[in-house]
Each structure stands twice: as C-alpha cells, then as structure tokens.
Amino acid sequence: GAVVSQHPSWVICKSGTSVKIECRSLDFQATTMFWYRQFPKQSLMLMATSNEGSKATYEQGVEKDKFLINHASLTLSTLTVTSAHPEDSSFYICSAPRGFGANVLTFGAGSRLTVL
Amino acid sequence: AQKITQTQPGMFVQEKEAVTLDCTYDTSDQSYGLFWYKQPSSGEMIFLIYQGSYDEQNATEGRYSLNFQKARKSANLVISASQLGDSAMYFCAGQRGSGGSNYKLTFGKGTLLTVNP
Numbered sequence: 001g002a003v004v005s006q007h008p009s010w011v012i013c014k015s016g017t018s019v020k021i022e023c024r025s026l027d028f029q030a031t032t033m034f035w036y037r038q039f040p041k042q043s044l045m046l047m048a049t050s051n052e053g054s055k056a057t058y059e060q061g062v063e064k065d066k067f068l069i070n071h072a073s074l075t076l077s078t079l080t081v082t083s084a085h086p087e088d089s090s091f092y093i094c095s096a097p098r099g100f101g102a103n104v105l106t107f108g109a110g111s112r113l114t115v116l
Numbered sequence: 117a118q119k120i121t122q123t124q125p126g127m128f129v130q131e132k133e134a135v136t137l138d139c140t141y142d143t144s145d146q147s148y149g150l151f152w153y154k155q156p157s158s159g160e161m162i163f164l165i166y167q168g169s170y171d172e173q174n175a176t177e178g179r180y181s182l183n184f185q186k187a188r189k190s191a192n193l194v195i196s197a198s199q200l201g202d203s204a205m206y207f208c209a210g211q212r213g214s215g216g217s218n219y220k221l222t223f224g225k226g227t228l229l230t231v232n233p
Contacts, residue, residue, distance in 0.1 A: 103166075103211060105221060
C-alpha cells in the first residue's frame with residue numbers, strides 16, 4: 001500500500017537553530033503534499049500545501065519565512081523550521097494523496113519537535 | 117469554507133459493544149467528501165473510511181460504518197464489536213470536492229475513545 005515516510009520522528013534543538021523535516025512517498029509519486037501541525041491534545045491544522053516544481057501555498061497566518069517548504073522531487077518534500085523558538089514545539093505531520101482512491105490522504109508517522 | 121464539529125471530547129465503550137462517534141459538518145459546497153481517521157498514541161494518522169456527498173449508500177469498511185445523513189449534515193462513525201486496540205483519538209475530516217481535485221482536509225477537534233475490558 002501507499003507509504004509516506006517522515007524523518008526524523010523526533011528532534012530536540014536549541015532555540016535559534018533550524019530544523020529540517022523530510023517527507024517521502026516511498027512507492028508512489030506525489031506532486032502535492034500537505035504539512036499539518038498538531039499541538040498536544042488538539043486537532044491537525046493545515047500549514048501549507050507543497051507543490052513539486054513550484055512554490056508552496058501557505059495557509060493564512062503561517063509565516064512563509066519561518067516554515068520553509070521545498071518540494072524538490074516527486075517523492076520528497078521538506079519542511080524547515082528556521083530560527084526555532086519554544087513556541088514552535090509541536091507535532092508536524094505530512095501527507096500525500098494516494099491509495100484507496102485518488103482523494104484519500106496517506107499520512108506520515110509525524111515528527112515531534114521540541115525547542116529548548 | 118468547511119467546518120467540522122465533533123462534540124464528544126471523550127467516549128467510553130465496553131469491549132465487544134458498538135459505539136457511535138458524532139460528526140457534523142457545515143459547507144456550502146455541493147460536492148464534498150467526509151473522512152474518518154484514527155490516531156493512536158504513537159501519533160500516526162490511519163485512514164478508516166470515506167463518504168462522498170453523492171454516494172447514496174452509507175460507506176462500510178469492516179467494523180467501521182459511516183452513518184451519513186445529508187439533510188442533518190452529519191457523518192457519524194459507528195464502530196461495531198469494539199476491541200481494546202480501538203482506543204485512540206478519532207478525527208472526522210472534510211474535503212471540498214469529491215473527485216480528487218482538491219485534497220485538503222479540514223479536521224474536527226477529535227474524540228478520544230477508550231475501550232474498557
């Protein structure tokens with residue numbers, strides 16, 4: 001079945017540093033990927049839509065310069081949290097449309113970011 | 117825009133019994149899709165079931181069924197014969213369009229289901 005791999009699964013970093021999270025579609029091509037953010041005990045909030053070969057589309061209120069998204073190939077999208085601060089600590093999860101029908105999203109296992 | 121409402125923060129069910137998780141939606145779209153995902157404590161999002169707005173029959177997938185009432189704008193998830201492994205967070209989500217043209221999902225706040233032995 002469709003598999004989306006996300007790496008790292010968890011990361012701890014110091015305030016002010018940048019962190020890169022990778023999202024890979026392992027057995028299918030994904031021209032579009034979605035990045036969500038989830039705070040503890042809350043719902044998933046869409047951050048941005050990653051488009052292969054073009055700029056990402058950000059949701060209202062999401063800082064483009066803080067959350068850099070690059071969709072370098074048909075199987076890889078990356079999210080870079082730049083100059084991370086403690087309030088950026090969250091669970092970041094990516095998804096891509098594939099499997100069970102064209103409109104179902106397959107999710108990665110998520111990346112838990114803790115900024116000290 | 118879509119709005120997904122899950123009014124049950126938490127639900128308890130006895131093992132082997134059935135449970136219904138509520139979901140209502142608000143949309144002006146004629147074509148839309150409704151999804152249920154399960155999120156165990158590990159964090160991964162597991163797709164359970166999908167219902168398109170034009171589907172006349174309620175969707176079923178094994179022990180999961182979706183009670184779709186279009187007039188009431190509700191898409192409740194029914195889990196039959198609950199198992200201990202069903203304990204997790206359950207999210208209802210909506211998608212604009214039903215033909216794959218727009219994959220973005222809007223999620224409800226979720227319901228934490230606990231299955232008691």
